Amino acid sequence: MGNKHGTSLPTHILHVKTGDKKGAGTDANVAVVLHDDQGKKSAPMTLDRPLRDSLERGSMDAHPVSDTSGLGKIRKMEITMDAFGLAPDWFVESVHIEHQQDKSIRVFPIHRWIRPKRHYVFDHLDCKLPQDDEQKEQRKSELEERRKLYEFAPKAPGLPVQVNQLPADEAMSDAYKWDIESRKKTLSRQAGLTGLMTLSGEWDSFDDIYALYSDTIGKPSEQILHWRDDEWFGAQRLAGVNTILIALCSSIPEKFGVTAEMVEPFLEGLTLKQALDAKRLFIIDLKILEGIRHNPETEIGAPLVLFFQKGNQRLVPVAIQLQQDKGPNNPVFLPSDHPMTWLYAKMYYNNADATFHQVVTHLGFTHLLIEGVALATHRNLSPSHPIFRLLAPHFLYLIAINDLAVSSLVSENGWVDKTMSSGRLGMFDVVAKAIVDWRLDIDGTLPKHLEARGLLDENVLPNFYYREDALPLYWIIKKYVSQIINHFYDSPEKMVEDYELNSWRQELELEREKGGIGIKGIPGSGTFSSNEELIVTCTSAVFLASVGHAAANFPQYAEYAFPPNYPPFIKGQVPTNKNPLSEEDILQSLSSKRQTLDVMVVTKILSEKGTNSLGDFEVQYLYDPVSVKAADTIGKNWLS
CATH class of the missing domain: 1.20.245.10 (Lipoxygenase-1; Domain 5)
Structure with missing residues (x-):
């Protein structure tokens, strides 16, 4: 490229990164013109690597150029291309121009589709406010196109x-595949669940559920061990998947049928007023769920829950009301109720929380x-x-x-x-x-x-x-x-x-x-x-x-894999009384075997980390020194 005689030593190397997007590569003939900071520019140079495919999807290609010896610091780059090939459009991630003598690098982050028979101009670092950009018409036409793509x-x-x-720009890369159905099949096979996925019917015992978990898919051991405990139920509000609901309780809402006589036995010697004044009572109100549609086999509560912070700083529930308006068919469940009845009330709350x-x-x-x-x-x-x-x-x-x-x-x-x-x-x-x-x-x-x-x-x-x-x-x-x-x-x-x-x-x-x-x-x-x-x-x-x-x-996965810990599905109606229940009643209310397996596999897939951590960006967009330093700082602070 740009080496007419084949013997001149290159003065610059253009490192061209083609994006990892569907259709990003091109067979079209691409030409570039480089401009320096003194107003001089090169002749048009074709990005061409004889006997080698270049500008392919996800590739990084090095293009030596030898007719730029008279240029100073590269300030600007023009790109044009013809319409050769079946799909000539080209997605360019970046161009790094390396000076062979002093090894300095000038960066041109492009992050755009380059279309045939158009003329593009990019500045070094390509990061400007619109009023300061010489390429105002280029920006305007690009945004007009993007508004149509992103309707x-x-x-x-x-x-x-x-x-x-979905625009082509948003297509996933080869390195990040998120195909739920194929991942379900693969994970089910790896975890030895393939034969079980055809199971139907209800669970006969908790031991049957315990037997599901293999090393491949992982056993939610803490959840299995602690799911019945009040302190575990409280901890789910503080470090589970849904920590944005709990709030300080300054007074008991009128609609919540809690009385001092009900809850004071669980307040470690405090009166209800003392616990409120000491900021040791907390509340969740899921009124938002009232009246929503639901599956015909189920009913979703719109619960209120009162929590107490114990002297050991653990949070525990002291009252649960599963619907909004207090009344005879909407009891306040208490830790002193029948153990299985209290457990069932907590499960119904967790169903609403889930x-x-x-x-x-x-x-x-x-x-x-x-x-x-x-x-x-x-x-x-x-x-x-x-x-x-x-x-x-x-x-x-x-x-x-x-x-x-x-x-x-x-x-x-x-x-x-x-x-x-x-x-x-x-x-x-x-x-x-x-x-x-x-x-x-x-x-x-x-x-x-x-x-x-x-x-x-x-x-x-x-x-x-x-x-x-x-x-x-x-x-x-x-x-x-x-x-x-x-x-x-x-x-x-x-x-x-x-x-x-x-x-x-x-x-x-x-x-x-x-x-x-x-x-x-x-x-x-x-x-x-x-x-x-x-x-x-x-x-x-x-x-x-x-x-x-x-x-x-x-x-x-940790929260949902064991159904009674955080049930997304409970069969039957929201309880309207405090009648004693049995373990059999709870088992019969849980997701079926097939539902449980489907929840396990999908939440396992969703829980997988598919992208890098904050600050460790897959694609670098900002190259100016201030932004690079800021990104470096966020990574260091993140680790510390």
Whole structure:
């Protein structure tokens, strides 16, 4: 390439990385022109490696060039290509230009499809606010194309928006395959469950369930050992998959039929008032589940639970009401009730909690809401925009996973219909309710959410493990985001003049009914007026996509694999009395054998870690020194 005589020593080497996306490679003839910082430029040079396929999907190709000796520091690069080949479009991840004499490297992060017969110009580091970019028309035309590719709408009334058709940019790489059905078959075979997957009927004993677990799929030993214990039930609220519900109780709600006489025997000598004043009582209210649709074999409660923090700092339940309004057919279950009756009440609460976890905490908040942010980002921010480059690593495969999950897990007669009490229609009901009141500046901002629940003070509810782990991570992420945003917006005028950013914000907060994403509580009033407002917004998106998702997703197998520990499905009606129950009654209420195996296998797959940890990005988008240092810092802080 560019070596006319074949004997000249190369002056530069172009290291060209083709993206790992479906159709990313090209057979077209690609030409580049390099510009230096003195205004000089090279002749057009063709990226060609004789006798060798190059520019293939996922490849890194080195192209020596020898007719650039008169150039200084490379500042700009032009790319053009013809339409040769069946599918000439080419997805370029990056071009690193290495100077052979001093070994310096100039980086051009592209992260775009290059189309035939178009002219592209990219600056060194390619990270500029739109008002400062010479390539304004290029940015404009790219965004016009992306708005067509990333059109969106809710999949059902009231739901968050999703992309209408999965764009090629969002296709998963060869290195990340997320095929639920094939993984189910493979894992079932490896774990020795293949023959069992055809089992039908109910469980005869807990020993039959214990026998399911092999070394391959893993035995949820702690859950099997402790699932009956009150302290374990309390610990599930503090370090399980759904830690976003528990709140400080300052008074007993009128609808909760708890009296002092009922609970004071379990308060270690305190009166109800003393326990409230000492901030040792906590509550969960799942009113959101009231009236939702459900599978015909089941009924889902809308429970209230009162917890007490013991002197040993362990949290235990002291009262459970399984429906909202107190009354004779809605008893308050107590630890002094028949042991199996009390255990069954805890299981029914956990069934409601599991419904909220899968529907809201996991799918609703860390998948669907974040997809809305990703869609607005792709549609309004050029890949050259620093906020696009800041957020893009956290959207990796998200839209593709959501598309696949909705089509395979949440489809009619799919996994949700078969294994969860709510079924997919109840799931839609709960998500639609949850997003009505969700606010980014409260629910999506961890310190504010903890404060709203009375739990920001570390002296309240010691051993709240999620808070102890997640809050420091929130501050690490915010510091990382702040360093980048403060670098690029070093004057108020830059934020005011950033028309791409203003467009992004407007689409994020525009109501879904009017064609927007519909996110409430974005800081500021219509526009960002300070760096802090943008920092809070971006920090929330990064936190939910990373820490929030990790907390809700990765422990799933441990919680769900043993059905009575955290049952997604319970047959029968919500209890309306305190009649004594037997172990046989509990066994008969559990998921069937086939349902249990399906839950085990799918939650095992969902619990697998498929992408790198925060800061260790699969694809690097930001190369400027400030951003690189910020990313390096987040990785070091993460480890410490």
